[in-house]
Amino acid sequence: MLSRLKSLSSNQFTVILALYYVCVFNIPFFQIVKQGVEKQADVNLVFIATIPLFLIFALSFIFSIFSFKYLAKPFFILLTLMSSSVFFAALQYGVVFDYGMIENTFETNSAEAMTYLNWASVLNFVATGVVPALLIYKANIEFKPLAKELLYKLALMATMLIGIGIIAIFYYQNYVSFGRNNDIIKRHIIPTYFIGSTAKYININYLQEPIKYKPLGLDAKNITNKQNDKPNLVVLVVGETAREMNYEYYGYGKPTNAHTKGQGLLTFKDTHSCGTATAVSLPCMFSRMDREDYQSRQAKAQDNAIDVLNHAGIGLDWLDNDSGCKGVCRNIDNILIEHDSDPDLCNGQYCYDQVLLNTLDDRLSTISSKDSLIVLHIIGSHGPTYYLRYPDEHRFFTPDCQRSDIQNCSDEELMNTYDNTILYTDYIVSQVVKKLQAKSEEFDTAMLYISDHGESLGESGMYLHGAPYAFAPEEQTKVPFLGWFSAGFAKQNKLDLSCLAKEAEQGDYSHDNLFDSLLGLMNVRTEVYQQDKDIFSNCRQ
Template sequence: MLSRVKTLSVNQFTLITALFYVGVFNIPLFQIVQQGIEKQGEVNYLFIATIPLFLIFALSFIFSLFSVKYLLKPFFIIVTLISSSVFFAALQYGVVFDYGMIENTVQTNSAEALTYLNWSSILNFTLTGLLPALLIFKADIVYKPFVKELLHKLAFMFAMLAGIAVIGFFYYQNYVAFGRNNDQMKRYIVPTYAIGSMIKYVKVNYFQEPLVYKVQGKDAKNLTLDHNDKPNLVVVVVGETARAHNYEYYGYDKPTNAHTKAYDMIAFKDTESCGTATAVSLPCMFSSMDREDYDARKAQAQDTAMDVLDHAGISLDWLDNDSGCKGVCDRVKHINIDLNSDPELCDGHYCYDQVLLNELDKRLAEGVTKDTLIVLHIIGSHGPTYYLRYPEAHRKFVPDCQRSDIQNCSDEELMNTYDNTILYSDYIIAQVISRLEAQQNKADTALLYVSDHGESLGESGMYLHGAPYAIAPDEQIKIPMLAWLSADFASDNGLDKQCLRDHATKGGFSHDNLFSSLLGLMNVSTEVYRKEKDLFATCRVK
């Protein structure tokens, strides 16, 4: 970028840097522009030609604010390294770094982060991050005396504003209309959108005064023992990155639910997630707030469904083989699986979800003497290294994609790999049900499975998840939600299973249903319970 220039003025550096950002880092933005053009009937190509010019003028103006002595090099080195990663994520996976993705990235553990490390990402970071950063570091920038430098900078910034004004004068209406029809464009502008999201995250999490903690459901009462001879034992399996599209129960043409088909599963159709990343969806789904009014800060400062169940005296366990419970289980008994705990199931970075069955066996061996709810947080279909989520014995769909740079696999390989993760999760669910059946002389047993969010697998050029909810495709928000009830559980808790099957086919469900559904399943009475949100209330006969 700068290798052919021996010395540069500040304005020259600023303009060259802006040109580089527009020409390289904003390639994903121009792909969105192209998609917008293809949707239009008539296209004003003179207007389209002004878009890169407008971006050059705008970035040059913004960059000028930071092109000052002592700040210039460290600032642009850091921003360039960040922009390189943002660019790669957008180009290869269609990922947008908004507030939710920043939150999800911050909460990602080192083992999870390493799955995104491959030759493609290393090469990109070297060519578009490290090399430009080195050239910035070595650039010989000549600074004029203060007053003269200031005047030159102001003149440059005025020229950039003049360029923006001229474009606006001729094409303002075009920009307004095109921007309204392609609102997602602003999210792909590098580096402004990602940097803005980072600033917002830091402000919200580190500079705002913590909210006063809100206790909910202190009036919670467990009504089960008023009419049941046996305690209830419910296992909630929280899936990771499972999308409804690849579930046989929802019409998929491959046997991805072969293991649970032997059981009388109830599949709730047309279910939507609260978010498109675990850091958002997990606390949201266990919160008393609905997605429309969900606020992450408030969620962190108030009781979750787990806490309300605890107030009612329910015995609780959270067993985690994913990236933690994101605050949901902080005040109840919980275990994060030791990644070195089982040499056959763990490699020090990840464990197969089968390791949770071992922990469940230990918990059940202790005996169930009171109403109990156990949460299994599985790693499920976490990408991009889908092939690491299932053992060789469960590699049923081949050829599969045995690499992390999934964009370089064929569509068939990628889909087979993902389907193997769904099938393996189905195996885990079936194994849990088998264990619950073995407990039926001691307890009334049931299982609820729900995924935190879905996944894009190359549709419309998008991969993985974390898209802003407003523009997220169905692949990222349509999720599976399944239930299994033993005959005694249904009978003793007054639930009509045929009614539930019929109700489940109606659709229109979401994570908003989980909070009250858990309270309803455990027969907990409290003022924070909302009957209209309880999945099972419609079919409760006593």
């Protein structure tokens, strides 16, 4: 469009750009508006018709601030390319780029980012990002002398404000009411919301003065009082993107827990995550702070559960086949699996979780004779390339979805692929239990498995994860939580397993319980320990 015009004034350029953003990039926004309208019994069609006008006026006003010579082209080229990617994620997967998603994006490694690359995403980026960016680059924008340019710009901005004001005069109450009933719609406006979230993230993490570090649990002590001399050995498997509803243990109709059946695992029901993305959930679940008062910046400036266990002298290891521990394991021995470390299990971009079993074997062969906790952070069910999370010999549910543009797979294919990842994770957990059973002569052993967050698989048009928690569906917030305890561990640590089975059945748990439950399970006491949040405390004899 821009290339056909001989020349454009900066005001014309601004309005055309605003029209493009409203008509293309804000399609997901209007889909949310449509859903809100459908929920209303009485719809004022004229009010609905003013919404795109309001958005054009508002974006034209905002864009005018940046439509100056030497700034306009580089700024809007970059903004358009960024908006194109955000638009695709919002349109295809229902992703909202709030602060948590921006945090997750900044902490995503290159291998993980590549899983989102497919023909659909590339074509979208070219069509809605690269081509408009080239048109912006080639556009002949005529800027007047500075004083005159400012006057023309102020006139445009005033006109846009008048338009907004007229709409407000007639429909202010409609906007207030509609906004309150559909609060999520503002999160879908492109580019204002993702730019605001990005600015907030940069300000908090790079511009604000660092918070003074706060150590916790320096008084922590291991109060184990056992009749034998065998140390405790606990393996905590932290899952990735596993949702409760696809677990056979929670009533799912497919055999997704076939490998651990018969191993005597306890199933803790109705467990909720701390966030809907790894960058939030992982540090939150180990933090002393609960979900409702969790703040990433503060969490990074204080000790977590792993640190408190370290203060108590517990042996600690973190073995990672995902995107890193997000700072949780910063003060202990940790291994991030290299993606070329095993030619049979890795391809240079990712590894199957079986690689962690080999690493666990190495660690178990040299583990010290003291109470120890080993964390396995698996890649689990990370999407959208679910089919890359399990080897062919574990491809049980077919037909599956062998592509990353999962929105183009059938519901059956997509669910089968995801279920294969759950079944493969179940295999990994079963192998961990077997390895712990083999160590029963040397250690009293136990295993916990819990996922960091869930996943949407097309329900209500949503895919993947990362939705704002207040609006996130249960698919993204309800997670599996499993436990296995050897007879020796239960006896020597005075843990009544029949009592614990009843507690697990009652449910109502969350990531908020993990901090104190880990301390309790490892017999660590400190002033920061809260017994009422320790899920094992009621079943200690």
